[in-house]
Amino acid sequence: MPRPSTPLLNRARIRSHALAMVDAAGLGGLSMRKLAGELGVQAPSLYTHYRTKDELLQDIADDIMSTVDVSDFATDWAAGVRTWARSYRAAMAAHPNMVPVIASGPARRETALARADAVHGGLVRAGWPPRYATMIGASTKYLVLGAAMSSFSRGFEDDVQVYVDRYPHLDQAHRLRDHADEIDADSFELALDAFIHGLTALRATL
Amino acid sequence: MPRPSTPLLNRARIRSHALAMVDAAGLGGLSMRKLAGELGVQAPSLYTHYRTKDELLQDIADDIMSTVDVSDFATDWAAGVRTWARSYRAAMAAHPNMVPVIASGPARRETALARADAVHGGLVRAGWPPRYATMIGASTKYLVLGAAMSSFSRGFEDDVQVYVDRYPHLDQAHRLRDHADEIDADSFELALDAFIHGLTALRATL
DNA sequence: ACCTGAACACCGTTCAAGT
C-alpha cells in the first residue's frame, strides 16, 4: 500500500506543538517523546526534521523574536529604543517560558544580526559614538530580559501570610500574584522612562 | 568494625562541590550521580542531606545572595540602589552559571525577605511612595538579572568572520569575546547611571 | 524521504536493607 502523499510531520507543525507544550507546561514539560506522542509519531521521527532538541528550541525562539520591531530607529533614537524595548518585551511576555532559551541563545541568525545592525546603526546615525551605541543596545537588552525573567519566575509565591507580619515594609498589596503583571508592566515602563531620560541628559554632554 | 565518627557527607561539603561543578561545567554539568561520585559516595546518599536537587541548588543560590549589600540604604536612596545593584551584579558575575537558578528561585527565605524589606524600607524612608519603591526595586532587579543573563550567555559567538562584512554597523571590535566582560561592565554602569539620573529627575516632580 | 523498534548512555528519586 502506498504511503500517504503528505508526510505526517513538518517543521512548522513540530514547532507549533512544541511551543504549545512549553507555554502550557514549561520548558521541563517538553520532551521529544511526549512531543512525538502528541503528533502521533515515534520520538526518533522528529530527528528527520530537526537534528537536536536545541535546534528546535532555537527555531521557535527565532519565530518569537521575529515580532520585535526596530523600525522606529528610522525616526529618532529615543523612539527607536522605546519601540524596540516594548515590542521585545511584548514578545517575551507572550511566551514567558521561552525566555531562558531566548536569553541564552547565540544571536547568530541572519534576522537577529539584521536587528542588531538596525539598532546599532540607528544609534550611530543619531550621533552616538559606536561604543555608546553598543552599550545602549546591551543595556536595553538587560532591561527587557531581566523584566522577562522576573515574570518568567514570579518572585513571591502564593503563601503571602508567611511573611506579611514579619516585614512591615513589604506591603503585600503590591506583591500579590493578581497584581504581579501590572507591577511588572509599570516597573518596566518606569525603568525605560528613567533610562531614556538619563541617556538624553548624557547625550547633551557628549 | 565501627563506622567513622564523622559522616562522609554534610550539607556544606555537598554545596561546595556542587557549586564547583556548576562553575566548571554549567548547570547541565551537575548531576546527582556525578556529584556523589566526586564526593566518594553513591547518589542516593545525597538524599539523606538534601530532599531534592532543586533544594540543593536553592541553598547554593542563598549562599551566593548573602554577599549582596543593602546597607547603603541607611545613607540615601540613590547610594542604596547603587551599592545594592553593584554588589548584586558582582554576586552574579562570580557564578554566572547559577544565574538562571537565582533568577527563577522564589524569594521566600528569611534572608531574601530581609533584603527586600531593607530596599523597600530605605526607599520609602527617603520619601518614595510605596508603589514607586516597589517599582524601583523591581526595575533594579531587571537590570541586574538581565545583565547577568547576558554574561551567562555570551550573545555573539566566536565565529565573528561569518557576519563581519555583511553588517557594517556591527563593529566587531566591540563584540569580541575578549572585550565582552568589559562591555558588560560598562553597559551596566551606563544603565545604572542613566536609570538613577532619570529617577532623581522624577523624584523632584513628586 | 520519512518513519519505526530496539538500544545506548544517561537522568532524579525511592526504598528496603545494612551498619
Next chain:
DNA sequence: ACCTGAACACCGTTCAAGT
C-alpha cells in the same frame, strides 16, 4: 543517622531496518 544496591520511570539521541 548515614550509606548502599537495585529498581522505577523517565530522558536525548543513534542506528539498522522498513516503506
